[in-house]
Amino acid sequence: MGSLRLYLITRVLLALPMIVILLLLIFVVLRVMPGDPVLAMLGDKAPMSQIQEMRHQLGLDRPMYVQFFDYFLSLMRGDLGNSLIWGRRPISVEILEHFPATLELTIGSMIIMLLVGVFTGAQSAYRRNSPTDYGFRTFGIVIYSIPIFWFGMILQLIFGIYLGWLPIAGRIDPFLSPRAVTGIYSIDSLLAGDILSFVSTIQHLILPSLTLGLVLSGIFTRLTRVNMLDVLRQDFIAAARARGLKESSVLYKHALKNAFIPILTMIGLQFALLLAGAVLTETTFSWPGMGSYLIERINYRDFPAIQGAVVFFAVLVAAVSVAVDMIYAFLDPRIRY
Amino acid sequence: MGAESWLKSLSGIPARFLLRRGPKGAEVYLASAGAVLLVVVVALTVLAPYIAPYNPIVEIGPSLQPPSSQYPMGTDNLGRDVYSRVLYGAIVALEVSAISVLLSSTVGTVLGLFSGYSAGKTDRVLSIVMDSIYAFPGLILAIAIAAMMGPGIVNMSIAIAVVYIPTYFRMIRGQVLSTKEQLYVEAARALGARNSTILFRYIFANIIPSLVVVLSLNVADAILTEAGLSYLGLGIPPPTPDWGFDLSKGKSFLPGGYWWMITFPGLMIVIVVLGFSLLGEGLNEILNPRLRER
Numbered sequence: 001m002g003s004l005r006l007y008l009i010t011r012v013l014l015a016l017p018m019i020v021i022l023l024l025l026i027f028v029v030l031r032v033m034p035g036d037p038v039l040a041m042l043g044d045k046a047p048m049s050q051i052q053e054m055r056h057q058l059g060l061d062r063p064m065y066v067q068f069f070d071y072f073l074s075l076m077r078g079d080l081g082n083s084l085i086w087g088r089r090p091i092s093v094e095i096l097e098h099f100p101a102t103l104e105l106t107i108g109s110m111i112i113m114l115l116v117g118v119f120t121g122a123q124s125a126y127r128r129n130s131p132t133d134y135g136f137r138t139f140g141i142v143i144y145s146i147p148i149f150w151f152g153m154i155l156q157l158i159f160g161i162y163l164g165w166l167p168i169a170g171r172i173d174p175f176l177s178p179r180a181v182t183g184i185y186s187i188d189s190l191l192a193g194d195i196l197s198f199v200s201t202i203q204h205l206i207l208p209s210l211t212l213g214l215v216l217s218g219i220f221t222r223l224t225r226v227n228m229l230d231v232l233r234q235d236f237i238a239a240a241r242a243r244g245l246k247e248s249s250v251l252y253k254h255a256l257k258n259a260f261i262p263i264l265t266m267i268g269l270q271f272a273l274l275l276a277g278a279v280l281t282e283t284t285f286s287w288p289g290m291g292s293y294l295i296e297r298i299n300y301r302d303f304p305a306i307q308g309a310v311v312f313f314a315v316l317v318a319a320v321s322v323a324v325d326m327i328y329a330f331l332d333p334r335i336r337y
Numbered sequence: 338m339g340a341e342s343w344l345k346s347l348s349g350i351p352a353r354f355l356l357r358r359g360p361k362g363a364e365v366y367l368a369s370a371g372a373v374l375l376v377v378v379v380a381l382t383v384l385a386p387y388i389a390p391y392n393p394i395v396e397i398g399p400s401l402q403p404p405s406s407q408y409p410m411g412t413d414n415l416g417r418d419v420y421s422r423v424l425y426g427a428i429v430a431l432e433v434s435a436i437s438v439l440l441s442s443t444v445g446t447v448l449g450l451f452s453g454y455s456a457g458k459t460d461r462v463l464s465i466v467m468d469s470i471y472a473f474p475g476l477i478l479a480i481a482i483a484a485m486m487g488p489g490i491v492n493m494s495i496a497i498a499v500v501y502i503p504t505y506f507r508m509i510r511g512q513v514l515s516t517k518e519q520l521y522v523e524a525a526r527a528l529g530a531r532n533s534t535i536l537f538r539y540i541f542a543n544i545i546p547s548l549v550v551v552l553s554l555n556v557a558d559a560i561l562t563e564a565g566l567s568y569l570g571l572g573i574p575p576p577t578p579d580w581g582f583d584l585s586k587g588k589s590f591l592p593g594g595y596w597w598m599i600t601f602p603g604l605m606i607v608i609v610v611l612g613f614s615l616l617g618e619g620l621n622e623i624l625n626p627r628l629r630e631r
Contacts, residue, residue, distance in 0.1 A: 021469040029482050029499075134363075141618060145557065145610040147564050147581075150603035153588055161594055168591075269472075276476035280565055284588070294477070295569055298484045310481050317472055 004329060011325050015318045022314035023075070027068055030307055031060075038303075058304065080308035085300050091308035094293065099312075100183025101171055102289035105212065105281065106274050107184075108205050110267070112213025113274075117220020118256070118263070124221065125228030126251055136221055144218035148277050152211040152284040159207060166207050169286040173200040208285045212277045216270065223266050227259035261332060268324030272317050368619025371553075374612030378605075382427040389421040394576040401590070404597050411597035413583070414590055423601050425578040429567075430609065433494050434559040440498035442552060445505025452506070453513030454536055464510070471503035475558075476565055483571040493572055497562050501555055508551055512544045546624035553617035557610045564606050580606050 038054045039046070055061045059070070074081065080091040124136040160168035171185055172178075178189040178197040186205065189197035231237065232255055240250045279291030286292070290309060297305040381388070390409075391397045396416035404411045410419035448467075452460045470478070482496035516522065522539050530539075566572050567581025575582065580602040587598030 017465055018469045018472065021466055022473055025466075025470060025478075026481065029478075030485055141614055142607075142611060145561075145607055145614050147561055147568075147584075147603060147606050147610075149565070149568050149588075150584060150599065150606065153584070153591060153599050154603070156591060157594075157596055157599070161592060272472060272474040276474035279474075279476060279480070280568070283569060294480065298480070299570070306481065306484065310477060313477050314473060317474065321472060 007329050008326055011322055011329075015322045018321075019315055019318050020072070022318070023072065023311060024068065026307060026310050026314065027064070027071070030303070031064060031067075075311065080311065081304045083297070083305040083308075084302045085297075085305075091305050094305065095290065095308060095312050097183070098288060098290050098293040100185075101287055102275075102278055102282070102291065104171070104184045104186060104205065105208055105278055105287060105289060106271075108209030109212035109216065109274060109278070109281075112209050113217045113220060113270075114267075116214060117217035118224050120217070120221040121224025122228050122251060122256055122259075124225040125232060128229065137225070140218040140221035142218075143215055146215055148211060148215050148280045149284045151215055152208065152281055155207050155211055156284075167204050168207065171201065171204050171287060172197060173204075176200055208281050208287055211284070212274070212281045216273060216277060219266075219270060219273075220263070223263055224259065227262050228255055231255045231259045261328065264331070265324060265328060268321050271320045271324075275313060275317070364619045364622035366619070367615050368623060371612045371615030371617070371619060374608055375616065378427060378609050378612060379431070381424055382431060385421075385424040385428070389418075389424045391418040391421045393417060393421040393425040393578045401593075401595055401598075403595075410601045411595075413598050414586065414595075419583075419597055419601055422578040422583060423580070423605055426580040426583065426602060426605065427609070429490065429573060429577060429579045430560055430563055430606070433490055433497065433563045434556050436491070436494035437497035437501065437559050437563075438552060438556050440494065441501035442505050442548070442555070444498070445502040446509050446548070448502070449506040449509025450513055450536060450541060453510035454517065454532070454540070456514070460510075463506070467503040467506045470500075471507060475500040476562055479562055479566060480569065480571060483566050488572060488574050490573055493563065493566055496566065496571075497559050500562065501559065504551065504555060505548075508547060509544060512547060513540055516540045516543055550617050550621040550624060553613050553620060557613035557617065560606065560610050560613070 038051055038058070038060065042051060042054060052061075059067055062070075071081075078092055080095070082088045083091050083094060120136040120139060124133045127133050156168040159166045167173075176194075176197045178185055178194050178201075179192050181188050181191055185201040186198060189195075189201055237250060237255055240254045241247075245254075275290075278289065279294065281287065282289045282291035283295055290312070294306065294309040297309065394417065397418050398408065398412055398416050400412055400414050400416040402408055402412040408418055408420065410423060413419055413422070448463060452463045479496045479500050482499055483493055486492040486496060517535075517540060522535060525535050525539050563572070564581035564584070567579045568585045570582075570585065572579055572582055583602045584599055587595070587602070590598055
């Protein structure tokens with residue numbers, strides 16, 4: 001067996017304990033923490049018989065370890081149980097309806113985050129200790145100190161309400177609906193050749209992506225700067241310059257390529273931040289993704305759905321960290337077990 | 338008074354750290370700027386009962402008035418003074434972040450010291466658990482815990498504290514692992530020092546500078562998380578002034594162009610978070626001079 005394949009298999013197996021631990025944590029949080037979900041759902045004044053019945057229905061009257069293994073086995077089959085409201089549909093189905101919206105938002109934000117972060121970071125490193133450097137570094141610290149939802153509201157106020165350029169809520173014009181293939185509207189509308197829907201989707205996507213992408217770009221400014229400083233000091237950069245290459249080619253082709261591997265690993269770690277930020281962005285822009293789903297179900301006390309959503313986030317984070325490590329292993333042959 | 342003595346008097350950092358500063362000394366100015374911002378905010382918070390022109394939780398005039406000489410930051414939808422609410426709002430934000438950071442740093446530090454020093458099966462298990470929590474989106478975990486525990490200052494603080502325990506654990510454990518192999522620790526052990534002496538007087542004492550930096554940066558994060566939770570309606574019940582909650586109320590009036598309801602509470606969050614971030618960044622470069630090259 002090739003060493004690369006061995007590495008990949010080991011890496012996937014190592015992600016399992018993480019999922020189990022997170023699952024256990026969520027389980028404990030939702031059951032042991034003060035505050036009874038059944039009471040929260042039914043209200044304090046509900047009769048005891050009704051409370052008992054609800055407990056039984058949700059399986060909460062069984063020992064916790066039984067509940068846990070039961071849940072874990074169902075999870076392996078992709079079954080997260082049924083929600084408590086609106087027709088009690090399977091939670092996995094509801095999540096699959098909401099996740100594409102979150103994916104579209106996170107991809108849009110990631111593009112902005114990387115474009116802005118890598119450019120400012122590279123320039124900052126290249127012009128070290130110049131006003132540009134100080135300016136971009138200040139940008140990195142200040143932008144990260146801004147609450148995402150507040151930044152979103154300010155953008156809504158300026159570009160949506162005063163200037164009237166861009167919509168401030170939803171994913172697409174309510175009169176349009178591209179045929180669902182992936183659930184990601186920008187891709188679906190292109191596949192269907194529906195230019196009107198595509199334009200509307202992009203218009204709706206701009207402000208939320210700018211909000212999330214700009215706030216998180218500060219991290220990448222710093223990260224790119226540090227890694228670029230290391231790379232720019234090395235001999236092959238001097239060699240490239242000695243060969244008479246253009247400065248832009250030295251900076252973006254030679255240096256950035258080599259600074260990019262550590263940046264890539266950070267994208268994996270920052271994905272968790274991206275998801276957390278997406279929750280706040282989605283609620284601000286009425287974006288019907290996983291974050292809005294989670295908050296909506298919290299307001300309805302839909303306990304199984306809350307659990308399902310959080311578990312889904314855990315599996316997603318584990319999957320992304322495995323995926324990033326795999327890309328890393330492909331790019332860098334030194335990384336093997 | 339120069340920037341150095343400013344910093345010395347404000348944060349109590351021993352002078353020997355300041356003597357090691359680089360030619361530019363930018364980090365001292367960073368830390369000073371952060372400290373000044375924080376002093377201003379803390380002063381405003383403490384003085385809120387004296388300088389706030391109105392009671393923050395009662396109707397004092399017509400609703401949705403733009404800023405004027407009578408209402409410096411306008412009034413909200415219930416006719417309350419936004420300026421007074423912004424001043425009082427700092428109390429919840431600072432309280433929650435202080436309690437949560439105290440909780441998470443204590444638990445995280447004790448577990449990290451223990452785990453790093455004992456280095457056995459317990460260490461391995463604790464590390465995996467902490468790494469898993471660390472990898473999970475913090476705000477989402479805090480949302481889940483806060484939603485289960487219900488509103489309130491203490492509940493919100495616990496929800497935030499759980500999220501940040503791994504930050505301290507990982508940092509402390511890493512430092513313990515690298516410090517305990519140092520020659521002077523070995524010398525102390527050879528002299529027959531007790532484990533507790535080695536752990537606290539030799540190892541922990543050397544971790545304090547890093548801990549101070551993480552604390553400062555963590556308070557900044559905790560305030561953002563607190564604002565996020567209140568914004569999502571998981572904070573403290575109304576009518577207590579709270580920036581995050583006020584922002585979520587202001588959001589419903591955004592289409593009417595009532596900009597003052599959201600602008601000022603948000604600016605306050607930015608100022609406080611920026612204060613702690615700058616202080617943390619500055620202290621980091623002062624206390625860990627090896628990073629100066631970058």
